[in-house]
Amino acid sequence: MLAATRAAAYNRFADRIEAAHASSPDPWARSRAIGEAYVAFAFDEPAAYKLIFAYEQDEADKTDELRAAERRSQRTLTRYVTEMVAAGLLEGDPEILAHVYWAALHGLVVLQMANKLTRAPSFEAIRHASNRLITRGALPVDKAEGRPPTRKPHEI
Numbered sequence: 001m002l003a004a005t006r007a008a009a010y011n012r013f014a015d016r017i018e019a020a021h022a023s024s025p026d027p028w029a030r031s032r033a034i035g036e037a038y039v040a041f042a043f044d045e046p047a048a049y050k051l052i053f054a055y056e057q058d059e060a061d062k063t064d065e066l067r068a069a070e071r072r073s074q075r076t077l078t079r080y081v082t083e084m085v086a087a088g089l090l091e092g093d094p095e096i097l098a099h100v101y102w103a104a105l106h107g108l109v110v111l112q113m114a115n116k117l118t119r120a121p122s123f124e125a126i127r128h129a130s131n132r133l134i135t136r137g138a139l140p141v142d143k144a145e146g147r148p149p150t151r152k153p154h155e156i
Contacts, residue, residue: 007063012048016040020033030080038077050113052073054110078098088140097138108130
């Protein structure tokens with residue numbers, strides 16, 4: 001019963017991330033949409049979010065359905081980063097970059113859920129600054145100029 005409930009939560013989460021991925025052909029807009037979908041799921045369905053990320057079952061207690069839902073969820077969170085690296089928009093190991101983005105966002109969500117971000121700056125201000133800093137660090141270096149290429153603020 002628990003495995004089925006967790007699998008359903010993972011699949012609802014993946015549905016939202018996949019819809020966000022399909023929402024735009026522009027990789028930067030797609031990335032922002034995925035972040036928005038992640039946050040929306042966390043705050044719209046906090047019990048499901050916690051069941052996905054704050055609870056772990058022994059491998060022996062997992063069903064094939066739960067394992068498949070976990071893999072699907074993982075793919076949804078790494079695919080867009082892989083595509084951005086392949087397009088030359090970001091530089092680095094896509095799996096590591098995806099985990100860095102995820103860890104930063106997950107940490108902020110958990111802090112917000114625990115009411116630990118009650119003072120300024122706001123959740124959104126921290127989230128955007130975090131994404132901007134990670135993205136700037138992952139921008140490809142312009143070999144001729146020795147620095148990341150210039151991006152418009154709305155692209156980061």
